[in-house]
Amino acid sequence: MRDVVIIGGGLSGLAAAHELQGRGIPYRLIEVKKRLGGSIISERRDGFVLDGGPFAFPRRADWSFLEALGLAGALIPVHDSHRRDLVAFADGAQMLIDALAKPLTGTILHRMAVSSLGQLDGQFTLCLENGLVLDAAAVIVAAPARFAERMFRTVQPEFSLKLADYGYDFIARLSLGFRDADLPHPPLFPWDMAVAFYEWTEAPQRVPPGHRLLHVGLRVPPPLVEPDALTAIVRQQIKAHGDPVIRRLDIWPEADPLPPHRATFRAEMDALLAMLPPGVVMAGSDYHGLGLAERISGGRAAAAKIAAYLDSRP
Numbered sequence: 001m002r003d004v005v006i007i008g009g010g011l012s013g014l015a016a017a018h019e020l021q022g023r024g025i026p027y028r029l030i031e032v033k034k035r036l037g038g039s040i041i042s043e044r045r046d047g048f049v050l051d052g053g054p055f056a057f058p059r060r061a062d063w064s065f066l067e068a069l070g071l072a073g074a075l076i077p078v079h080d081s082h083r084r085d086l087v088a089f090a091d092g093a094q095m096l097i098d099a100l101a102k103p104l105t106g107t108i109l110h111r112m113a114v115s116s117l118g119q120l121d122g123q124f125t126l127c128l129e130n131g132l133v134l135d136a137a138a139v140i141v142a143a144p145a146r147f148a149e150r151m152f153r154t155v156q157p158e159f160s161l162k163l164a165d166y167g168y169d170f171i172a173r174l175s176l177g178f179r180d181a182d183l184p185h186p187p188l189f190p191w192d193m194a195v196a197f198y199e200w201t202e203a204p205q206r207v208p209p210g211h212r213l214l215h216v217g218l219r220v221p222p223p224l225v226e227p228d229a230l231t232a233i234v235r236q237q238i239k240a241h242g243d244p245v246i247r248r249l250d251i252w253p254e255a256d257p258l259p260p261h262r263a264t265f266r267a268e269m270d271a272l273l274a275m276l277p278p279g280v281v282m283a284g285s286d287y288h289g290l291g292l293a294e295r296i297s298g299g300r301a302a303a304a305k306i307a308a309y310l311d312s313r314p
C-alpha cells in the first residue's frame with residue numbers, strides 16, 4: 001500500500017501521525033522547518049521556562065489524552081488578565097510536541113516544503129519545492145491556510161482561492177521574568193494600550209524562587225516591535241519597580257486566524273472542505289477552530305477519516 005503523506009509537523013500533523021501509527025497505517029510526514037512543533041516553541045533559560053508561541057490553555061478543555069502520552073500531571077495553573085481558568089505545561093508546550101514525536105517510527109522529512117498537490121488514477125502526487133515528487137494514497141494537510149492555499153491551485157482552484165483570502169491578526173508575545181518585589185501584585189495594565197491579554201505564573205516548575213513570569217500578548221504598530229521599546233512600554237504601563245531579569249520576544253505576523261471568530265465560520269468552512277477530493281483531509285486551527293487540545297483531537301480525527309477512506313477503496 002502506498003503511504004499517507006502528512007504535510008506539516010506542528011501539533012495537528014504530529015497528532016495525525018501518532019494516530020495513523022496506532023492504526024498500523026504507513027505514513028510520511030513532511031515539515032518545511034528543521035524542527036517539529038510549528039507555532040509551539042519553548043525554552044528553558046536561567047531557571048525560567050519561556051514559551052514563544054502557545055502558552056496558556058483553558059483548564060476545561062479535554063486533556064484526557066495527556067495520560068496516554070505520559071504527561072499526566074504536566075499542567076500547572078496560570079493567572080490570567082481575563083480571569084479565565086487557565087493552565088500551562090510545566091516544562092513548556094514543547095513537552096507535548098516531544099511526547100508526540102518520540103514514539104513515531106514513520107519517515108519524517110525535514111526542510112522540505114510541499115508546493116502543489118495533484119491527483120491521477122486515484123493516487124495523489126505531491127511536488128516539493130526542491131523538485132522531488134512523491135506519490136501518496138491519501139494526504140493530510142496540517143499546514144495553515146496561508147501555506148496550504150498554493151498546494152490546491154491545480155487540484156481544487158476554488159478552494160485555493162478561498163484559502164488565499166484567509167485573514168490573520170498580528171501579535172507580539174513578550175515573556176518577562178521579574179523579581180517578585182519588582183512586579184505589582186496582581187499585575188494590572190491600563191486597558192487603553194495594545195495589550196490583547198496577559199498571564200503570569202509563579203509556579204516553581206517554570207520560575208525560580210523569588211520571581212514571577214509575565215507573558216504579554218501585544219498588538220502594536222510594527223515600528224514598536226523592538227525588544228527594548230516593548231519592554232519599556234510594558235514596564236512603564238504595569239508600574240514595575242525594576243527591570244526584568246529575563247526576556248523573550250516572539251513576533252508572529254500571521255498568528256491569530258480571524259475567520260474562526262465569525263459566527264458563520266463553521267458553515268462556510270464546512271462548505272469549503274466539502275470541495276476537497278476524497279482522500280484529502282485538512283487539520284489545524286484554520287479549518288477547525290482554535291485551541292491546543294482541539295488540535296490533538298483534530299489531528300486524530302483527520303487520521304480516522306483517512307483510515308475510513310483507505311478502507312472504502314476497492
Ligand SMILES: Cc1cc2nc3c(=O)[nH]c(=O)nc-3n(C[C@H](O)[C@H](O)[C@H](O)COP(=O)(O)OP(=O)(O)OC[C@H]3O[C@@H](n4cnc5c(N)ncnc54)[C@H](O)[C@@H]3O)c2cc1C
Nearest residue numbers: 008010011012032038039054055113114143147284291292
Ligand atoms: C503565536 C501563537 C500563539 C498561540 N497561542 C495559543 C494559546 O496560548 N492557546 C491556545 O489554545 N492556542 C494557541 N494558539 C493556537 C493553536 O493552539 C496553535 O496554533 C497550534 O499549535 C497550531 O498547531 P498546528 O499544527 O495546527 O499548526 P502549526 O503549529 O502552524 O504547524 C503547521 C506546520 O506546517 C508546516 N508547514 C507549513 N507549510 C508547509 C509546507 N508547504 N510543507 C511542509 N510543511 C509546512 C509549518 O512549518 C508548521 O510546522 C496559538 C497560535 C499561535 C500562532
